[in-house]
């Protein structure tokens with residue numbers, strides 16, 4: 585029986601080490617349809633690694649990641665190390681996900697349109713004419729349809745990232761992963777990308793995001809997840825986390841990320 589509110593993503597006791605150094609420790613997280621979950625925390629706390637384990641761009645080495653109830657990346661019991669490295673199986677399980685990268689990752693030798701069409705034709709095996717139609721719809725959604733025949737190098741960073749978002753949207757993901765989508769941008773280009781993400785939020789897109797844009801994260805997220813030293817140290821709605829008296833330590837923890845103290849009215853508006 586299908587359940588509309590079943591989680592799209594589940595992480596159970598996920599651990600990961602690089603060269604013996606633990607980077608993720610006992611990560612437990614579920615994401616349900618319509619949620620916007622933002623991972624925040626100091627540099628090196630494991631946010632990007634957690635995001636990359638969600639779609640198996642990084643192999644985790646403890647616990648389980650499930651996408652719509654299906655185990656991602658391992659064919660059996662991980663503790664028994666029954667690892668499948670079948671790219672076809674991994675691609676199949678991760679199909680409901682799409683990712684937006686910090687460095688856009690556009691192919692420089694392809695036009696804007698081809699950048700969005702290629703994953704549809706090569707990955708989703710969509711016929712070219714249908715792929716072009718889907719790509720133009722997605723480019724329109726991010727306000728980049730007029731630039732369809734331009735080369736990426738001709739675009740500003742903000743425009744390139746909007747194409748990166750269109751490329752992910754064209755895949756019609758049920759969950760969009762965004763890895764610091766504005767960190768590589770000039771300050772004056774940040775807002776146009778945040779505007780696109782805000783409009784996706786309004787449309788009900790389910791998202792997991794890593795960002796250092798704290799005020800944005802606090803306003804857009806249904807849940808903030810704080811990471812430190814590979815652990816999830818706290819999680820909850822922005823309102824819960826910022827307004828409950830016992831969260832004073834979080835406000836202190838967060839102040840450097842906002843780069844200024846939070847004003848009472850800002851807390852009230854969360």
Ligand SMILES: Nc1ncnc2c1ncn2[C@@H]1O[C@H](COP(=O)(O)OP(=O)(O)OP(=O)(O)O)[C@@H](O)[C@H]1O
Nearest residue numbers: 602603607625626627628629630631632633634794
């Ligand atoms: N491929 C890798 N090989 C070795 N170590 C890595 C690799 N990727 C990440 N690390 C290390 O894992 C730790 C966590 O990195 P991660 O990028 O997940 O942190 P983060 O919280 O996203 O940091 P930031 O906010 O600076 O992006 C860091 O110490 C980093 O140096």
